[in-house]
Amino acid sequence: xxxxxxxxxxxxxxxxxxxxxxxxxxxxxxAAVDVVYVVESKxxxxxxxxxxxxxxxxxxxxxxxxxxxxxxxxxxxVTTELAEGKPADQIVAFASDRDAxxxxxxxxxxxxxxxxxxxxxxxxxxxxxxxxxxxxPKGASDAVTDxxxxxxxxxxxxxxxxxxxxxxxxxxxxxxTVHVLNVVDLQAxxxxxxxxxxxxxxxxxxxxxxxxxxxxxxxxxxxxxxxVTTAVVRTTSxxxxxxxxxxxxxxxxxxxxxxxxRSRSGLGRRILGSITSTLLRIVDVPVxxxxxxx
Numbered sequence: 001x002x003x004x005x006x007x008x009x010x011x012x013x014x015x016x017x018x019x020x021x022x023x024x025x026x027x028x029x030x031a032a033v034d035v036v037y038v039v040e041s042k043x044x045x046x047x048x049x050x051x052x053x054x055x056x057x058x059x060x061x062x063x064x065x066x067x068x069x070x071x072x073x074x075x076x077x078v079t080t081e082l083a084e085g086k087p088a089d090q091i092v093a094f095a096s097d098r099d100a101x102x103x104x105x106x107x108x109x110x111x112x113x114x115x116x117x118x119x120x121x122x123x124x125x126x127x128x129x130x131x132x133x134x135x136x137p138k139g140a141s142d143a144v145t146d147x148x149x150x151x152x153x154x155x156x157x158x159x160x161x162x163x164x165x166x167x168x169x170x171x172x173x174x175x176x177t178v179h180v181l182n183v184v185d186l187q188a189x190x191x192x193x194x195x196x197x198x199x200x201x202x203x204x205x206x207x208x209x210x211x212x213x214x215x216x217x218x219x220x221x222x223x224x225x226x227x228v229t230t231a232v233v234r235t236t237s238x239x240x241x242x243x244x245x246x247x248x249x250x251x252x253x254x255x256x257x258x259x260x261x262r263s264r265s266g267l268g269r270r271i272l273g274s275i276t277s278t279l280l281r282i283v284d285v286p287v288x289x290x291x292x293x294x
Contacts, residue, residue, distance in 0.1 A: 003029075003101055007104045011060075023074040037060040108121070148175075157260060162290050176255075179254065180228060245283070
């Protein structure tokens with residue numbers, strides 16, 4: 001499934017952690033690896049024409065050399081590229097040029113209030129990429145070889161079905177259990193003020209629909225994964241589905257979240273679905289983001 005993996009680095013600790021995950025994936029899937037560092041065009045514009053510009057490029061080359069050395073620990077050889085321009089655009093273009101099957105990046109940043117945010121580059125990359133993107137948070141475990149339990153949330157969409165196939169391929173290589181989850185969002189079903197008063201028969205019908213959805217997804221995975229388990233859970237949180245997924249991640253000790261994500265075309269750009277965007281901010285496990293345009 002992954003014959004060529006592109007790892008984007010920026011010199012941060014989070015990007016280095018993501019590179020380790022990407023190199024481990026490459027080892028398991030026997031994939032070729034490209035590593036790209038983008039010197040941001042904005043930084044070049046404000047840099048002095050002489051020494052500062054050269055320093056920015058030298059910094060990028062040094063980071064690439066560090067990842068090249070790290071790759072030997074994973075028995076991988078890599079090709080490196082120093083690019084210039086808008087990072088997200090350059091990463092997407094490079095992935096297309098190299099026919100990459102997967103992009104690996106770190107999730108970046110905390111506000112001064114401690115709220116998790118996607119780094120601006122990572123968020124723009126997720127808006128633009130047609131290639132699955134593997135996002136690694138700073139809080140992810142150091143156990144880069146352990147994906148014992150994978151979670152595939154599903155609402156029955158084509159995007160979720162594609163994510164299930166990716167989860168099955170990873171589970172097959174790592175000997176993982178795939179958890180297929182449907183979250184019944186009672187706030188969304190009944191409205192902000194009606195969730196507590198929904199008739200039990202209506203909720204049970206929603207849960208029955210959820211059972212059908214997870215069973216269909218489990219059938220799609222079939223014997224491709226060593227083990228598959230299904231679950232349907234209720235949530236009344238105003239965070240809706242993301243809250244239900246986050247709670248399951250914690251309770252089931254999930255190592256990797258594999259999910260489909262809506263990408264709506266409009267005004268020449270893509271907009272992340274709110275569920276995907278929220279989840280990428282609130283979970284502390286790696287997330288494999290499988291894009292399907294609508």
